Amino acid sequence: MTDHDLLVRPDHEARSSTASADAEPLLLNFEDVGIGDIARVGGKNASLGEMIQRLRPAGVRVPGGFAVTAAAYRATIAEAGLDAAIDAAMLAWRAGSLSLREAGSTIRASIENAVLPDAVSNAIRRGYRALCAQSGRKTLAVAVRSSATAEDLPDASFAGQQETFLNVAGEDALLAACRRCYASLFTDRAIVYREAKGFDHRAVALSIGVQQMVRSDLAGSGVMFTLDPETGFPHVVTVSAAWGLGEMVVQGRVDPDQYLVFKPLLDDHAKQPIIARTLGAKACRMRYRKAGGGTEIVRTRSAVRDTFVLGDAEVLELARWAVAVETHYGRPMDLEWAKDGVTGELFLVQARPETVQSMRGGAKLRSWRLEGKGEVLATGAAVGQAIATGEVCRIRDAADIERFRDGAILVTEMTDPDWVPVMRRAAGIVTDHGGPTSHAAIVSRELGVPAVVGTGDASRRLAEGAQVTLDCASGGVGRVLEGALPFASEAVALDALPETRTRLMINLADPDAAFQWWRLPAKGVGLARMEFIISNLVRIHPMALVHPEAVTEPRDAREIARLTRGFADPADYFVSTLALGIARIAAACWPHPAIVRLSDFKTNEYASLLGGAGFEPGEENPMLGFRGASRYYHERYREGFALECRALKRVREVIGLDNVVVMVPFCRTPEEADRVLEAMAANGLARGQAGLRLYMMCEIPSNVVRAEEFARLFDGFSIGSNDLTQLVLGVDRDSALLAPLFDERDPAVTMLIADLLGRAQAAHIPVGICGQAPSNYPDFARFLVEHGIDSISLNPDSFVPTLKIVADAEKARG
Numbered sequence: 001m002t003d004h005d006l007l008v009r010p011d012h013e014a015r016s017s018t019a020s021a022d023a024e025p026l027l028l029n030f031e032d033v034g035i036g037d038i039a040r041v042g043g044k045n046a047s048l049g050e051m052i053q054r055l056r057p058a059g060v061r062v063p064g065g066f067a068v069t070a071a072a073y074r075a076t077i078a079e080a081g082l083d084a085a086i087d088a089a090m091l092a093w094r095a096g097s098l099s100l101r102e103a104g105s106t107i108r109a110s111i112e113n114a115v116l117p118d119a120v121s122n123a124i125r126r127g128y129r130a131l132c133a134q135s136g137r138k139t140l141a142v143a144v145r146s147s148a149t150a151e152d153l154p155d156a157s158f159a160g161q162q163e164t165f166l167n168v169a170g171e172d173a174l175l176a177a178c179r180r181c182y183a184s185l186f187t188d189r190a191i192v193y194r195e196a197k198g199f200d201h202r203a204v205a206l207s208i209g210v211q212q213m214v215r216s217d218l219a220g221s222g223v224m225f226t227l228d229p230e231t232g233f234p235h236v237v238t239v240s241a242a243w244g245l246g247e248m249v250v251q252g253r254v255d256p257d258q259y260l261v262f263k264p265l266l267d268d269h270a271k272q273p274i275i276a277r278t279l280g281a282k283a284c285r286m287r288y289r290k291a292g293g294g295t296e297i298v299r300t301r302s303a304v305r306d307t308f309v310l311g312d313a314e315v316l317e318l319a320r321w322a323v324a325v326e327t328h329y330g331r332p333m334d335l336e337w338a339k340d341g342v343t344g345e346l347f348l349v350q351a352r353p354e355t356v357q358s359m360r361g362g363a364k365l366r367s368w369r370l371e372g373k374g375e376v377l378a379t380g381a382a383v384g385q386a387i388a389t390g391e392v393c394r395i396r397d398a399a400d401i402e403r404f405r406d407g408a409i410l411v412t413e414m415t416d417p418d419w420v421p422v423m424r425r426a427a428g429i430v431t432d433h434g435g436p437t438s439h440a441a442i443v444s445r446e447l448g449v450p451a452v453v454g455t456g457d458a459s460r461r462l463a464e465g466a467q468v469t470l471d472c473a474s475g476g477v478g479r480v481l482e483g484a485l486p487f488a489s490e491a492v493a494l495d496a497l498p499e500t501r502t503r504l505m506i507n508l509a510d511p512d513a514a515f516q517w518w519r520l521p522a523k524g525v526g527l528a529r530m531e532f533i534i535s536n537l538v539r540i541h542p543m544a545l546v547h548p549e550a551v552t553e554p555r556d557a558r559e560i561a562r563l564t565r566g567f568a569d570p571a572d573y574f575v576s577t578l579a580l581g582i583a584r585i586a587a588a589c590w591p592h593p594a595i596v597r598l599s600d601f602k603t604n605e606y607a608s609l610l611g612g613a614g615f616e617p618g619e620e621n622p623m624l625g626f627r628g629a630s631r632y633y634h635e636r637y638r639e640g641f642a643l644e645c646r647a648l649k650r651v652r653e654v655i656g657l658d659n660v661v662v663m664v665p666f667c668r669t670p671e672e673a674d675r676v677l678e679a680m681a682a683n684g685l686a687r688g689q690a691g692l693r694l695y696m697m698c699e700i701p702s703n704v705v706r707a708e709e710f711a712r713l714f715d716g717f718s719i720g721s722n723d724l725t726q727l728v729l730g731v732d733r734d735s736a737l738l739a740p741l742f743d744e745r746d747p748a749v750t751m752l753i754a755d756l757l758g759r760a761q762a763a764h765i766p767v768g769i770c771g772q773a774p775s776n777y778p779d780f781a782r783f784l785v786e787h788g789i790d791s792i793s794l795n796p797d798s799f800v801p802t803l804k805i806v807a808d809a810e811k812a813r814g
Contacts, residue, residue, distance in 0.1 A: 218341020526793020544611025628666025721771030
């Protein structure tokens, strides 16, 4: 008999002592099980075997091991006579004579104290010896993972309901870990979860996966989703990474690095479709305990915290594996990965169906709107795309969860699976630690409870009993606001929306909110404001990065140094951050166009950026001053404009999102346009090169009067109704005193727009509009349709009602 046989054949001599073991083997090698074996080895082990069998030829690496089958669990329970004890404890809990904690503790103690049948213990010992022999080691560290027969199903993840034990070495330690795995089938959280999902406790059995440990304690590990877990956007792989063993990420004890990879471009190995890269705090790490086995948590050195766990090539390799797994299973997946610090190899160590977004379907879109204002008390990653109010209930330890008040906002340092029973009773959840792919975030989504995770210090700052509002509906950043603020929500049936000839697009400025609206039937992004990305993500004046020696304000210099740490050239920080922000917006609408407007700050706005004061002139009227196109070729900003061009070139040619269309704002004359196009070409953005299309904002009367000349220089126009109205009527759009006079529907404005549309149509150049007017005024949208506008770009929250108005106008026009 070979070592391999020991893993897949039952111990015939020993198994006769246990009747339940006669029908099924007690051990199966991962290589000999597949997804059809969930009833025998549970979802987790079945998936590992499936990947080893089907995906290893495609280069996906999965550590070897074996499954202790569900038959071994049933044999253990039967021989110890525990069925009656389990039934009695469950009945007592339902009757109220035992608390959940008491019932679960009673069952777990009974199982942990049970003696494994000889057939089971002997088979585990022989399987472990065979695994050691295969690795060439006398004693091998293994991971011991629970794999329930009702877990990892398409509609029930059971994530984290049972226990995992890492760095288990030696036969006796392995047997002890197996008993603890069996007992973990009756953790409080697992009992509550099965009750909620309608599973019979006795019908669920536990298999155990024994898997060779990957030395990720010397490197890093994390989780992946084959979609955006917050919005369900299907075209990205979301990767989280932290130093050390992966339990820190799964349990939400650490704020990990985050990466987003755009799936449609992964097959092109000449591209690098990473569209987001966020450095996490990674304040601590889990590693092997040096003596006695097990694990320990230690602080991470500051220099290591400031380093990304994965290189770009590794991120892309993991993403390609994730897509291969998703393609094989035919559904979105939730995976765990690890990197071996000795060999440098990456491995997948778990794969299960994603069970939140994939179950929601795409026929409806629910939007939430905050209707009040309050002081921002804390911020973090938004989970749930909803709004909730309630009073703060601060709980620091799971031992105190019984004092939680139903309907309150649970505020704690972090949650782990033990918190699930109380999380489902909360109106909202706030944690100090954890990222958007942590266990706490996953469970919050599954429960439909909005959460703000990774706030840093909310458990200290939020007062017990205070009324707060959780706003998770304003993009990727979640906010905890003071007071119980009013809000509204609306569900829209997307499959009932009419089709229109006019292309309806959306205005997007915030990359963190880009995926929120992917279900809308928009034909692209009609306006992405570069200055919003610069002010909110980059935060530094580009010239301060080109000439850091000219920054004289010490506070600005310190903050610039902090933000640009890790970049050999500070200017690369600007290019990288801006490129990734643009890429997320372009990915959200791919393959439709994303029209990105070059920066259109006014001088006072530029001066407010870090390090900006020394680079900007003082102007009496910045609205009509050194803004838009006039800056791009000017000596005062030419080097800063080169960074903008580098970022756009990176998005289109390195990342590969060539659906980006570049738009020039506030271009006063065709002669100025020539100078801008010359500057762009000098920086690698020549019109027509690599399919680049250039648009121009039509927002100055001269743009209309000389439309034919501009049409020879650009591929399209976009009407900026705000500035056009300001300049036609001579009304400062920022003046509260003149607000009643500011009206885009004034005949002088609409006559110019109608004239522009006629001239552009004669020149065969498309015209859209990205100003506020169509979102605000239904009659203005009808006017545009009547005059044959090609596209209308709208604020996302006004998209649906305006779509219906446009459809009616097109029907009336015939």
